[in-house]
Amino acid sequence: MTVKEDEANVANIFGRIERSAWPELLAGLDERGYAVIPGLLSQRECRGVAALYEDETAFRSRVVMARHNFGRGEYKYLRYPLPPLVAALRQALYPPLAPVANRWHAFTASSSSRSRRPCC
Numbered sequence: 001m002t003v004k005e006d007e008a009n010v011a012n013i014f015g016r017i018e019r020s021a022w023p024e025l026l027a028g029l030d031e032r033g034y035a036v037i038p039g040l041l042s043q044r045e046c047r048g049v050a051a052l053y054e055d056e057t058a059f060r061s062r063v064v065m066a067r068h069n070f071g072r073g074e075y076k077y078l079r080y081p082l083p084p085l086v087a088a089l090r091q092a093l094y095p096p097l098a099p100v101a102n103r104w105h106a107f108t109a110s111s112s113s114r115s116r117r118p119c120c
Contacts, residue, residue: 018092
């Protein structure tokens with residue numbers, strides 16, 4: 001992909017996210033804990049992001065979940081600067097999702113505060 005194509009894709013991401021059905025997406029998050037944005041990424045974009053996983057130089061660290069008794073699998077933290085598409089997704093999705101995260105945090109903090117013990 002050329003720099004111009006990358007720039008066009010990044011600009012496109014903002015439009016795709018803006019045109020998404022946010023009331024339904026946010027309701028889905030509350031009801032199921034997840035939501036799918038149909039058509040957010042093209043097949044080519046999806047393959048490009050998935051291909052990053054095999055490129056160890058793209059990541060700054062790797063967590064093997066079983067090592068920490070978190071279950072099975074692993075996850076990796078991308079190295080900065082983030083790939084343009086990932087950075088655009090992050091920038092475009094943060095504003096509509098941050099209020100949901102804050103609301104969930106307030107709910108879980110208030111509902112669990114009675115059962116929480118001080119750590120020290």
